[in-house]
Amino acid sequence: MKKLIITLMLVAFTGTPSFAVPLTDEALAFADRLYSKYGIDPLKTALLIQSADYSDKALSLMDRQFEKSGWGMYRKSMVTDNRSNKGGRFYLEHRPSLELAYAQYGVTPEIIAAILAVETNYGDYKLPHRAVDVLSTLGFYYPRRADYFRSELEALLAYAEKNGMDPFSFMSSYAGAVGIPQFMPSNISKYGIDFGGDNIADLVNSKTDAIGSVGNYLAKFGWQKDKPTAIKLRGTGFDSFLGQGYDPKFTVKELEDAGIIFALPANQEEKVNVIRLQTDKGFEHWAIFSNFRTIMRYNNSANYALAVLLISKNIEEERKRLEAGNTGGS
Structure with missing residues (x-):
């Protein structure tokens, strides 16, 4: 009955039942669930889904992820001089946060930096998709993993509601990962931390919070301090x-x-x-080693984990080179 009421209200509100992402029975049940769990007005959720844009791009990319390509091609694309050089400067600029994360979580600073390099080019890459569009599309039109992506859409909307944020303000990857460290929405509340001391865990704008959150994430999944990868x-x-x-x-x-x-x-x-x-x-x-498997908990790809390791080694070399130059060494 509640689904019927929501549908009739939407038709009355919009004047037409034709939606960018149609309000299927699954979508209306989703709105009911968010009301039951979080008290979010089901009409608000239904209108949000209606306003989401259907993303052909997300659907087309889901089954041809770059991580599945051969290691040679992947390495050439990811382990670049630009990432290494920029990583050395990133380390020096954010040394206090990186070294605090190492002290607190035991995660090698260069590994944290390398993950941020791969995910969003140290936070400088502008994510191209609205998370609501991607997660709505994958949650209702990608049967193979629809339940997973609906749960991530739920986490995003619950997080936005709790913090008084506009869900449409979150930009994401084609899979709905958000922020500088590219966390899926459900992981923001689980592993995102305020590492800058301003009482806000801001993974979208704060590189300091991103650094701490990556360290926290890897530690929670079993990172072993000073062990090989x-x-x-x-x-x-x-x-x-x-x-x-x-x-x-x-x-x-x-x-x-x-x-x-x-x-x-x-x-x-x-x-x-x-x-x-x-x-x-x-x-x-x-x-x-065990730490390699831990990196794969971040992205379930051996190519990804090995690229992170190699980039981290290059960042270390570049950081040492810059430090030597700053002190007049050779």
């Missing part, structure tokens, strides 16, 4: 260790006993897994 491998004997997923299962010693050589020294008792990545010159093999 991934080490490149060479040698033979890979086949028996491949295809085992991403959670560490073998010891470093087991790999070395099988004839695998680590490019860097590693504690023989540390647990690892092995991944094989395709490049234009053949395969690369990497030993991945």
Whole structure:
């Protein structure tokens, strides 16, 4: 009955039942749920969905994410000199926040910076979509993951209502991730923090809050302070260790006993897994540790996690180069 009342009110209010995102039974049930859980006026929610623009772009991109491309192409696009050079300057500019996050959460400062590099070019990339448009479209017209995206739309609207914000003010990726660290809306309240001391966890405008929130997120998902993330491998004997997923299962010693050589020294008792990545010159093999899996909790892609690691190493080198230059070193 409530759905019928909302529909009749909308027709009376707009003069037409033709909507940018049509008000299906699912959409009206969604409005009812937000009223039951958060006290949000169902007519307000229904009008918001009506006002959302249908996003063909979001639908077309969902099944061809760049992270699914080959490692060679992905690395070339993501691990760039520009990100490295800019990352060194970003570190020096935001050193207090990055090093506080390291002290508080144990997350390597360069890893936090590298994630922000990939997500929004250190906060300078202007997100192209309205989150409401994307999440409404995916929540009601992308059957494979509709429940997930409706729950994210719910989180966005609840967050906006609680904080007196306009839901249409949130810009996002094609998947509905918002802010400098590209958090999905449900993660803003779970992991977003006020790191600047102004009593507002502002992930849209505050790079300081973004830094702290990324550190908090990785710590919550098990980041191990000062532990390795991934080490490149060479040698033979890979086949028996491949295809085992991403959670560490073998010891470093087991790999070395099988004839695998680590490019860097590693504690023989540390647990690892092995991944094989395709490049234009053949395969690369990497030993991945628990911290690698933690980065994948941020974005479930081995390409993404390895790009973050390599960018972080480049940021470290650039930061040291800039520091040496500032002190007259060579």
